[in-house]
Amino acid sequence: MGSSKKKRFVPAIAPMLPVAIVDNHTHLYSAHIRSGEQRYTETGEILPPVLLDTLLTGMEQSGVKAAITSGCEYPELAGTLALARDYDPIWAALAIHPNDVPMHAQSYEMGADGISWDYKPHHLQVSLPEAIEQVAQLAQDPAVVAIGETGLDFFRTGESGKEAQKYAFREHIALAKELGKPLQIHDRDAHREVVEVLLEVGAPEKTVFHCFSGDAEFAQILAEHNWYASFAGPLTYPVNTELQAAFLALPPELILVETDAPYLTPVPYRGHPNTVWGATYTARFMAQLRGVELANWCAQLADNNQEVYGF
Numbered sequence: 001m002g003s004s005k006k007k008r009f010v011p012a013i014a015p016m017l018p019v020a021i022v023d024n025h026t027h028l029y030s031a032h033i034r035s036g037e038q039r040y041t042e043t044g045e046i047l048p049p050v051l052l053d054t055l056l057t058g059m060e061q062s063g064v065k066a067a068i069t070s071g072c073e074y075p076e077l078a079g080t081l082a083l084a085r086d087y088d089p090i091w092a093a094l095a096i097h098p099n100d101v102p103m104h105a106q107s108y109e110m111g112a113d114g115i116s117w118d119y120k121p122h123h124l125q126v127s128l129p130e131a132i133e134q135v136a137q138l139a140q141d142p143a144v145v146a147i148g149e150t151g152l153d154f155f156r157t158g159e160s161g162k163e164a165q166k167y168a169f170r171e172h173i174a175l176a177k178e179l180g181k182p183l184q185i186h187d188r189d190a191h192r193e194v195v196e197v198l199l200e201v202g203a204p205e206k207t208v209f210h211c212f213s214g215d216a217e218f219a220q221i222l223a224e225h226n227w228y229a230s231f232a233g234p235l236t237y238p239v240n241t242e243l244q245a246a247f248l249a250l251p252p253e254l255i256l257v258e259t260d261a262p263y264l265t266p267v268p269y270r271g272h273p274n275t276v277w278g279a280t281y282t283a284r285f286m287a288q289l290r291g292v293e294l295a296n297w298c299a300q301l302a303d304n305n306q307e308v309y310g311f
Helices: 028-035 051-062 074-086 121-125 128-138 159-179 191-201 216-225 241-249 276-290 294-309
Strands: 021-026 064-071 090-094 144-153 183-188 207-209 228-231 255-257
Touching (some): 021 255, 021 276, 028 064, 028 074, 051 064, 051 276, 064 074, 064 144, 074 090, 074 121, 074 128, 144 159, 144 191, 159 191, 183 191, 216 241, 228 241, 255 276
Parallel strands (some): 021 064, 064 090, 090 144, 144 183, 183 207, 207 228, 228 255
């Protein structure tokens, strides 16, 4: 009897973009672990490459000149940095993810999604200040171009974890300012609180809302403060008209593109695993939505990325 399991594909490599862009937020380390083809161990030791060769070829063929991979769980930090050190088109962003923060603080409580997260050994062995200190040490490396993703997530964390998240968010903001590096923010069901913290302690010079999920009103708040909005595959979903309105409300110089791979795959591959060149589909959709030439829009994205990250 045949299996009823649907086969899943990463996006096909589309024709090369007229101007190369950057995927400013992806998760290469996590993708390799979950696919069983891990490239680096938790301590940064190298394992035989499988997916990376294919990944780098696909980036080159599609017009993605670089990718920033986020290591945001304690066991991923060293491996993510090693990956960025070894491959020129890959850069790193490091942080402790807001969903992991209450686990390190041992204050986890189930959030609105009703999913109970299990403590892993590193949550119990490494305190929250120790985990953030590890980020601080590794983030001094030039291959680390951002602190992130950090922020607040009230969808998956109950009341007891909120203060720990705010503490960690403030610590990451301070680190980004100390190192002079951009901040990549994870914001879910916490728009007001994220803005409150940024205004309370002062946002870094370059602040990016990764996988922006707000409406046009929230987009206006970003524009007022010169904060960047990075859009992933959900922008391409027909149902997300409010998100598309927010995209159109933002000045073009404050927009970035990302995949958040292996998640948030754009149309027409929604429901399948994402990969770095999925950003080309989102970039094309952006140009169409704005009614501008693809080459001009890709040049705008490339200029914005240069302004934030320096490449």
